[in-house]
Amino acid sequence: MVFENPLIKEILEKYRLIWAIGHASSVMGWDSETYMPTEGVKDRAVARAELSLLHQQLILKPEFVELVEKAGQQEDLNDYEKGVVRVLQREIKIMKALPPWLVAELSKTTQEAMVVWREAKSRNDFNMFKPYLAKIFDLSRKAADYIGWEKHPYDALLDMYEEGLRTKDVVNLFDGLKPSLKQLIVKVTSAGKYPREHELEKIAYEPSKMEIVNKKILEFFKFPLGKRARLDVSAHPFTIDMGIHDVRITTRYEGVDFKRTMFSVIHEFGHALYQLQIDPALSYTPIGSGVSLGVHEGQSRFWENIVGRSKSFTEFIYPVLKENLEFVRKYTPEDIYYYFNTVRPSLIRVDADEVTYNMHILLRAELEMLMLNNEIKVDDLPELWSCKMDELLGVKPKTYAEGVLQDIHWSMGSIGYFPTYTLGNLLSAQMRYAMSKDIRLEEAVGNGEFDRIQEWQKERIHKWGATYPPKQLLEKALGESYNSEYLVKYLSEKYLS
Amino acid sequence: MVFENPLIKEILEKYRLIWAIGHASSVMGWDSETYMPTEGVKDRAVARAELSLLHQQLILKPEFVELVEKAGQQEDLNDYEKGVVRVLQREIKIMKALPPWLVAELSKTTQEAMVVWREAKSRNDFNMFKPYLAKIFDLSRKAADYIGWEKHPYDALLDMYEEGLRTKDVVNLFDGLKPSLKQLIVKVTSAGKYPREHELEKIAYEPSKMEIVNKKILEFFKFPLGKRARLDVSAHPFTIDMGIHDVRITTRYEGVDFKRTMFSVIHEFGHALYQLQIDPALSYTPIGSGVSLGVHEGQSRFWENIVGRSKSFTEFIYPVLKENLEFVRKYTPEDIYYYFNTVRPSLIRVDADEVTYNMHILLRAELEMLMLNNEIKVDDLPELWSCKMDELLGVKPKTYAEGVLQDIHWSMGSIGYFPTYTLGNLLSAQMRYAMSKDIRLEEAVGNGEFDRIQEWQKERIHKWGATYPPKQLLEKALGESYNSEYLVKYLSEKYLS
Numbered sequence: 001m002v003f004e005n006p007l008i009k010e011i012l013e014k015y016r017l018i019w020a021i022g023h024a025s026s027v028m029g030w031d032s033e034t035y036m037p038t039e040g041v042k043d044r045a046v047a048r049a050e051l052s053l054l055h056q057q058l059i060l061k062p063e064f065v066e067l068v069e070k071a072g073q074q075e076d077l078n079d080y081e082k083g084v085v086r087v088l089q090r091e092i093k094i095m096k097a098l099p100p101w102l103v104a105e106l107s108k109t110t111q112e113a114m115v116v117w118r119e120a121k122s123r124n125d126f127n128m129f130k131p132y133l134a135k136i137f138d139l140s141r142k143a144a145d146y147i148g149w150e151k152h153p154y155d156a157l158l159d160m161y162e163e164g165l166r167t168k169d170v171v172n173l174f175d176g177l178k179p180s181l182k183q184l185i186v187k188v189t190s191a192g193k194y195p196r197e198h199e200l201e202k203i204a205y206e207p208s209k210m211e212i213v214n215k216k217i218l219e220f221f222k223f224p225l226g227k228r229a230r231l232d233v234s235a236h237p238f239t240i241d242m243g244i245h246d247v248r249i250t251t252r253y254e255g256v257d258f259k260r261t262m263f264s265v266i267h268e269f270g271h272a273l274y275q276l277q278i279d280p281a282l283s284y285t286p287i288g289s290g291v292s293l294g295v296h297e298g299q300s301r302f303w304e305n306i307v308g309r310s311k312s313f314t315e316f317i318y319p320v321l322k323e324n325l326e327f328v329r330k331y332t333p334e335d336i337y338y339y340f341n342t343v344r345p346s347l348i349r350v351d352a353d354e355v356t357y358n359m360h361i362l363l364r365a366e367l368e369m370l371m372l373n374n375e376i377k378v379d380d381l382p383e384l385w386s387c388k389m390d391e392l393l394g395v396k397p398k399t400y401a402e403g404v405l406q407d408i409h410w411s412m413g414s415i416g417y418f419p420t421y422t423l424g425n426l427l428s429a430q431m432r433y434a435m436s437k438d439i440r441l442e443e444a445v446g447n448g449e450f451d452r453i454q455e456w457q458k459e460r461i462h463k464w465g466a467t468y469p470p471k472q473l474l475e476k477a478l479g480e481s482y483n484s485e486y487l488v489k490y491l492s493e494k495y496l497s
Numbered sequence: 498m499v500f501e502n503p504l505i506k507e508i509l510e511k512y513r514l515i516w517a518i519g520h521a522s523s524v525m526g527w528d529s530e531t532y533m534p535t536e537g538v539k540d541r542a543v544a545r546a547e548l549s550l551l552h553q554q555l556i557l558k559p560e561f562v563e564l565v566e567k568a569g570q571q572e573d574l575n576d577y578e579k580g581v582v583r584v585l586q587r588e589i590k591i592m593k594a595l596p597p598w599l600v601a602e603l604s605k606t607t608q609e610a611m612v613v614w615r616e617a618k619s620r621n622d623f624n625m626f627k628p629y630l631a632k633i634f635d636l637s638r639k640a641a642d643y644i645g646w647e648k649h650p651y652d653a654l655l656d657m658y659e660e661g662l663r664t665k666d667v668v669n670l671f672d673g674l675k676p677s678l679k680q681l682i683v684k685v686t687s688a689g690k691y692p693r694e695h696e697l698e699k700i701a702y703e704p705s706k707m708e709i710v711n712k713k714i715l716e717f718f719k720f721p722l723g724k725r726a727r728l729d730v731s732a733h734p735f736t737i738d739m740g741i742h743d744v745r746i747t748t749r750y751e752g753v754d755f756k757r758t759m760f761s762v763i764h765e766f767g768h769a770l771y772q773l774q775i776d777p778a779l780s781y782t783p784i785g786s787g788v789s790l791g792v793h794e795g796q797s798r799f800w801e802n803i804v805g806r807s808k809s810f811t812e813f814i815y816p817v818l819k820e821n822l823e824f825v826r827k828y829t830p831e832d833i834y835y836y837f838n839t840v841r842p843s844l845i846r847v848d849a850d851e852v853t854y855n856m857h858i859l860l861r862a863e864l865e866m867l868m869l870n871n872e873i874k875v876d877d878l879p880e881l882w883s884c885k886m887d888e889l890l891g892v893k894p895k896t897y898a899e900g901v902l903q904d905i906h907w908s909m910g911s912i913g914y915f916p917t918y919t920l921g922n923l924l925s926a927q928m929r930y931a932m933s934k935d936i937r938l939e940e941a942v943g944n945g946e947f948d949r950i951q952e953w954q955k956e957r958i959h960k961w962g963a964t965y966p967p968k969q970l971l972e973k974a975l976g977e978s979y980n981s982e983y984l985v986k987y988l989s990e991k992y993l994s
Binding site: 019020025035039043046053225246284 | 522539544548
C-alpha cells in the first residue's frame, strides 16, 4: 500500500470530491476546445465559474485545512504521504493568501484583456492593449505581495508554475545560457549546413493523409488510442488529462508544412506519456499528476526534439511519410532531416527552431522581471522588445503583432510562466545525457524501441507524479536539478559537428 | 423580470452551483457515450459517483431546504416562482425519503444487473437474470413505500418520471386505447394497403452519404448545428442538454434500412427542439428544462411520426434522398412513403411501427403493476409475456431475448418509465389536432415551413420549461391533459382512409 497513515487516508477520502471537480473541469475544458457548439460558451462559463469557486471552498474548508496541518506534523510519513501534504499545503497557502477581491479582479481583467489582446494584435494597436497590460502587471505584483516573496516579487509568481523556482535560479540559468547560445547561433547560421529555409515548408498536404501519419507515429509510440487516450483537433494543440486512465491530446492541420502538425503531435505525446505513466496507485490524489510545468515541458521537448528531430527518427519514419505523402517521394531521408531542422533567427516564438527558441524566452523573462520590479513601464515594452530582439537574434519586429503583442500569456495573467519553457528545454537535454548511460539512444530510436525510452522515463520521473518537488525529483532522477550546460552541449554536438 | 421575489432570487443564486454540477454531469454523460476512451470509464465512474453525492448534499442542505420551505409559504409568487418551489420541493421530498442504504443498494444492484442482463440476453438465459430482477422489483417496491403512495405502489414510481401521474390514470388511458388499437391493427393489416415488409429495409447505404441526408434534414428544421447544437454518433441514440445554449443529439448508422437512422435523428431533434425553445430567462434554474418524460416524448414522437412519417414530408424530402442515396432513384415518393410506414405486429418494441408500438407498452405496464403489487412473481414473467404478446399482437416470442429480456429498463431499475412512451404517443396526436386549428399541417410540412410548427410548440409548450406540472401545462396548451382518443383517431385516419 502506498498510503498507510490514517490521517492521510482521511485526507484522501475527502480529497476525492475535489479530484472529481477537477475531473469535471478537465472534461469541460477539453470539450470547450474541441466539440462544444459556439454558443455553448455561455452555459460553460457559468458552470466553470461555479465549480472553481466550489473548488476553492473545499480546499479551504476548516476541517480539511486542519487535517492537512495535523498531517504535516506527523513524523513518520512516507514519501508519497509527504508529497500529499506538501502539494495540499501549497494550494491552501496560495488560496488563503489571495484576497477574493484580487482573484475576482484578476479574473475579470484577464477575461477582458484576452478579448482586447486578440483585437489589438489583429489591428497591430499596442495602445489599445496597454491599459490592460499595465493593470495585469499591477495586479500580479499585488498577488506576489500577498503570497510573499524573498528577494524579488517574481519569486512568488515563478513558484506558482514551478515549485521552488526563484528569480535567482532563472537569472543564473539564463546567464549561463545566453552567451553560449549567442555564439552557437552565429556559428550554426554561418556554417550553413543546416538550412534557413526549406522548400517543403511551402508544400501543401491533405489533412486526412497527415492524420494517418500522426496516428501511425502514435502507434509506434504505443500511445493507447481509444483505450486510455485520444487525438483530436483544436485551434491550439494541447494535452489534458481526466485522470490516469484518460489522457487526451490535440493537434491542428494547417494544410501546409507537414512537420508542424507532426511535431505538435509528438510534443503533446510527450506530455501525455508523463501522465499515462504515473503510478495508478496515485489516482484521485493530489500527487496523481505531473509535478510542474518545467518537468512537463521537459518530457514533451524530449520527444519532440531529442527523439523526433533526430537523424535516426527521420530514417525510422521515412517509409511512413513516403507511403502517405506523395510529395515526400522526391526527397531522401537526409533531405527530410534538414527540413525538420531548419535554423533561422526569427521573430515568432512558436515557430522558432530549437537553436534559437530559448532567446525568445530570455527576452520575455527579462521584461517580466523588470516590469514586476517597476524598473520599466508598459510604455517602454515595445522599444525594449525590439532592442533585445536585435541583440539576441539580430532581427527586429516591424509590427507590434510580431513583437510585444505576439503571445497570449500576458493577457491571461500568466506572468512567470515563460521561463518554464526553457526549463523544459534544459531538462530534455539533461535526460538525453543521463539516458545515454543506459540506452544507446540513436540506436533505440532507429530500431523503434521506444518502449525502452519510455520505461526509463517512467522509472526515473513519471511514476512519481508530484510526490517530490521538481528539484528533488530531478536530483533523484538525474543527480542534479536544472543545468544549462547539457542543452548547449547537445545543440553544439547536433548542429556543429 | 421573470423572478422578482427576493426569497426565490436567493434560492436561485444558491441553485446555480447545483445547476453547474448538473451541467458537468451532462458533459461527462455525453462524453461517456461518444468520445471517451474505453478505460476512461474508471476515472469517470469515480467522478460521477462523487458528484451525485454532492448533488444530493447540496439539495438537502438545511439552509437550502429551509429557504425552499419558506418560499413555499409565500402567497404572491408568480407562475415561474411557483414552478421553482414545486420542482425543488419534489426533489427534496424524494431525496429525503429514500434512505441512503436503499439508494446505495439500488445503485449497486442495478450496476451489476445491467451487466448480467446483457450477458443473459445474449445467452438467452432468463434464470441468470431472475434473482437480480426479483431484487430490483423488491427494492423498487421499498422505494415506493418510502416515498409514499395513495392507491398503488406504482403511483410513487410513475410520479418520478411523470409528475402527478397515478396508476389509475395509466389504467384509464390504456383501457381506452387497448380495444381500439386491437381493432385497428386487425383492420390495417388485413386491408394490406400498408405493407408488412418493404424491400428497402434490406438495402445497404453508405453512412457518410446518410450523414449528409441527416444533416440536410436538420438544416431544413433550422437546427442550430455548431451554434447551439451537435449531432454525433453513439451506440444508442439520445438527446442531452448542457443548458439552453448547448443541446446535443446522437444517432447511429446500422448501414442498412436507412429510415432507421433518419427517424432516430428526427426523433432526437424533437427532444432537442423542446430544450432549445425554453425561455432563456429560465437558464440555470430548476425549471429550465423539459417538465416530464411524457411531454418530452410527445415532442419527439410528433416530429418523428406526425411530421416525419407523413406523405407531405416524404414528398418534401424525396429530392434530398434521391440526390444522396443512389438506390432511391428506383422508387417513387409514394414507394418511400410506404417504406416509411410498414405495419407489422412484431416482437421487438424498438422496431415497432406507430400502429403496434403502444401494445408493447401496455404489456410492460401491466406486468410492472402486477409485479409491484406482488400479484405475480418473477417466475411468471416469461409465460405471461408470451400470452399477452399473443393476445395483444398475435405473435409469440420464441426466445427470452425477443421476449422478457429484450429491454434494458428493468435492469436499470427504471420501473414506471415505460408508460411515458405511450403518453408521448398520445400527446403527439393531441398536438396534431390542436395545431390543425391554427396551421394547415400537411401544407406547412410540404412547403418546408417547419418554423411555423416550431413557433406554435414554443408558445404553447416549450418556452415554459418546467414552470407548470405536466397536466396543468397540457390543459393550458391544449385544453386537456393526456387523452387517448386523438391517437386512435389519427391512426385511423392515416391508416384506414
